[in-house]
Amino acid sequence: MRHPAQLDHLHLIGRGSYSPALFLNWRNHRVSLVILLLFVLFVISVPKHDVTAVIVFAAFPLLFVTAGRLPVLFIAKRLLLISPFIIIMAAANPFLDRTPYVRIGTMALSSGLVSGTVIILKSFVTITAVVAFTLCVPFYRMCEVLRGFRVPGVFVTQLVLLYRYSFLLVEEATAMQKARNMRAFRRKGRDLFTTAKLLGSLLLRTHDKADRIYRGMIARGFEGELNKPKADAVRKEELFSAGAAVLVFALIRVVF
Amino acid sequence: MHMADALVSPVVGGAFWVASGALIGCSARKIAAEKDNSKTPLMGVLGAFVFAAQMINFSIPGTGSSGHLGGGLLLAALLGPYRAFITIASVLTIQCLFFADGGILALGCNIFNLGFFPAFITYPFIYRVIPGKKQYGGRLAAASIVAAVAGLLMGAFSVVIQTLLSGISELPFGTFVLFMMPVHFGIGIVEGLVVWAVLLFVSRTEPRLLVPANGARAPRTVVAVFAVAALVCGGLFAWFASSDPDGLEWSMSKVTGTGEFKRAGGKVHDLLAGIQEAVAFLPDYSFKPAHSAASTPDEQAAGPASPVSPGTTVAGIVGSILVLIVAGSVGLILRGRSARPQTSV
Numbered sequence: 001m002r003h004p005a006q007l008d009h010l011h012l013i014g015r016g017s018y019s020p021a022l023f024l025n026w027r028n029h030r031v032s033l034v035i036l037l038l039f040v041l042f043v044i045s046v047p048k049h050d051v052t053a054v055i056v057f058a059a060f061p062l063l064f065v066t067a068g069r070l071p072v073l074f075i076a077k078r079l080l081l082i083s084p085f086i087i088i089m090a091a092a093n094p095f096l097d098r099t100p101y102v103r104i105g106t107m108a109l110s111s112g113l114v115s116g117t118v119i120i121l122k123s124f125v126t127i128t129a130v131v132a133f134t135l136c137v138p139f140y141r142m143c144e145v146l147r148g149f150r151v152p153g154v155f156v157t158q159l160v161l162l163y164r165y166s167f168l169l170v171e172e173a174t175a176m177q178k179a180r181n182m183r184a185f186r187r188k189g190r191d192l193f194t195t196a197k198l199l200g201s202l203l204l205r206t207h208d209k210a211d212r213i214y215r216g217m218i219a220r221g222f223e224g225e226l227n228k229p230k231a232d233a234v235r236k237e238e239l240f241s242a243g244a245a246v247l248v249f250a251l252i253r254v255v256f
Numbered sequence: 257m258h259m260a261d262a263l264v265s266p267v268v269g270g271a272f273w274v275a276s277g278a279l280i281g282c283s284a285r286k287i288a289a290e291k292d293n294s295k296t297p298l299m300g301v302l303g304a305f306v307f308a309a310q311m312i313n314f315s316i317p318g319t320g321s322s323g324h325l326g327g328g329l330l331l332a333a334l335l336g337p338y339r340a341f342i343t344i345a346s347v348l349t350i351q352c353l354f355f356a357d358g359g360i361l362a363l364g365c366n367i368f369n370l371g372f373f374p375a376f377i378t379y380p381f382i383y384r385v386i387p388g389k390k391q392y393g394g395r396l397a398a399a400s401i402v403a404a405v406a407g408l409l410m411g412a413f414s415v416v417i418q419t420l421l422s423g424i425s426e427l428p429f430g431t432f433v434l435f436m437m438p439v440h441f442g443i444g445i446v447e448g449l450v451v452w453a454v455l456l457f458v459s460r461t462e463p464r465l466l467v468p469a470n471g472a473r474a475p476r477t478v479v480a481v482f483a484v485a486a487l488v489c490g491g492l493f494a495w496f497a498s499s500d501p502d503g504l505e506w507s508m509s510k511v512t513g514t515g516e517f518k519r520a521g522g523k524v525h526d527l528l529a530g531i532q533e534a535v536a537f538l539p540d541y542s543f544k545p546a547h548s549a550a551s552t553p554d555e556q557a558a559g560p561a562s563p564v565s566p567g568t569t570v571a572g573i574v575g576s577i578l579v580l581i582v583a584g585s586v587g588l589i590l591r592g593r594s595a596r597p598q599t600s601v
């Protein structure tokens with residue numbers, strides 16, 4: 001089950017509630033998505049024992065978070081909910097690679113410990129960057145940008161609809177689960193087959209919803225896709241920002 | 257079993273972005289050619305359904321733990337391969353962006369692992385074949401369980417391959433496979449049971465919902481798609497195993513169009529190395545094994561075990577944390593000038 005903390009700020013995500021005007025206005029959403037991808041690519045390209053470079057790359061999300069007044073607590077919670085898979089992979093490294101990598105006084109840090117730390121740090125940096133981006137850019141704008149990049153209309157329409165209705169269905173599912181738990185004594189009633197019926201009835205409700213939505217969409221002139229691609233010429237500032245970002249990131253990789 | 261950014265190398269992440277992007281493009285074209293707009297909202301809402309269904313957990317008998325629906329196979333059974341693939345891809349994209357499940361560069365890997373196998377392999381070749389014309393009996397149960405297990409095992413194996421190709425984890429192949437396969441075998445059985453029970457419930461209460469998917473034929477192009485994907489992976493494997501390029505070198509070779517970047521651009525490399533020496537204010541202080549690391553006689557006496565010098569390492573960490581502090585302070589200064597958020601937290 002998803003952790004309840006993941007839902008605490010459901011209302012914040014994808015709404016573009018935060019807009020650090022200093023970095024982002026709606027004209028810059030396209031180039032900021034490109035820069036985000038470049039940033040993640042550069043962070044991931046850091047060799048597996050290079051702690052310093054990852055810490056230096058952390059400066060970018062940190063700058064963005066502090067300057068943009070982003071909710072630090074919210075982002076910290078996201079970081080703590082880091083997937084167990086990553087933790088297992090990172091925690092395995094110190095046991096599997098015990099060759100001493102560096103000695104500080106009498107203490108020797110093993111190569112595996114260093115590479116495990118790098119895995120965790122890389123997760124923190126990349127997750128913060130993505131979460132910061134999603135806090136600042138409204139989801140519908142992100143979809144428009146994707147459509148501008150020639151992502152198929154079917155997929156973009158799917159993203160828009162999924163985002164829009166996930167709030168509704170999550171609420172419904174949570175209510176159904178609460179009702180079941182209130183009627184269930186201990187583990188009785190929470191088993192797989194009873195829950196499958198619950199899921200089945202959620203599925204039926206979902207299907208009815210889709211029917212009504214479709215009729216609503218037809219009535220409003222739906223012709224197969226929600227976002228028509230707009231011919232938005234690439235501006236000089238965008239090229240400049242992307243170029244500058246590549247230069248800075250590459251410089252960090254060279255210097256550190 | 258979401259792959260994370262921190263576990264993939266740029267080469268592997270990029271290759272699977274291309275593979276998954278091609279599959280999305282191919283599926284989107286198929287769907288557009290069907291010209292059936294009535295299923296567009298159904299896909300959207302079913303994606304949201306999977307998302308919501310994951311909120312509802314159930315206890316797993318005998319283990320004391322709880323689990324939730326994965327969704328890939330159920331979507332394939334309800335929507336057919338192409339629409340299911342697009343829907344799974346969209347669910348994973350939202351999870352990546354808003355719940356930090358998996359990373360943005362690992363998204364291609366995740367779409368491939370969790371979408372390609374259930375939609376294009378297990379659904380047409382196992383799930384559709386086993387029940388034959390009898391749709392709702394014990395054969396449906398067998399089909400659901402076998403298809404779910406097979407799909408998850410393939411996905412888990414793909415995760416192992418991607419992780420090993422990336423070279424970030426120290427786990428040896430055998431251990432990793434032995435760890436992943438039994439876990440996903442168990443998850444697959446539970447997933448298969450849930451899918452079967454849900455389909456059984458739907459077939460008894462609202463059988464018309466299952467008609468469209470049952471009418472969907474197995475995709476004819478799937479073998480071609482699979483062959484291309486296998487070629488991509490195989491080629492990637494061979495190339496990666498032979499040259500083992502560092503991530504940045506790879507991106508450089510993409511830009512310059514030649515893998516021989518270092519040799520071809522020797523001057524550029526020397527120039528950059530020169531800049532590095534000139535610019536680095538705490539030179540040679542990363543954890544990279546430094547060939548010219550200064551080591552005192554004491555340290556040499558302590559043994560050759562440590563490939564980097566501790567002094568430079570500590571200096572490195574201090575230096576990078578200094579950069580962080582500067583970035584944070586600059587952010588706080590700029591914060592005053594930045595517009596206040598439009599909504600209160």
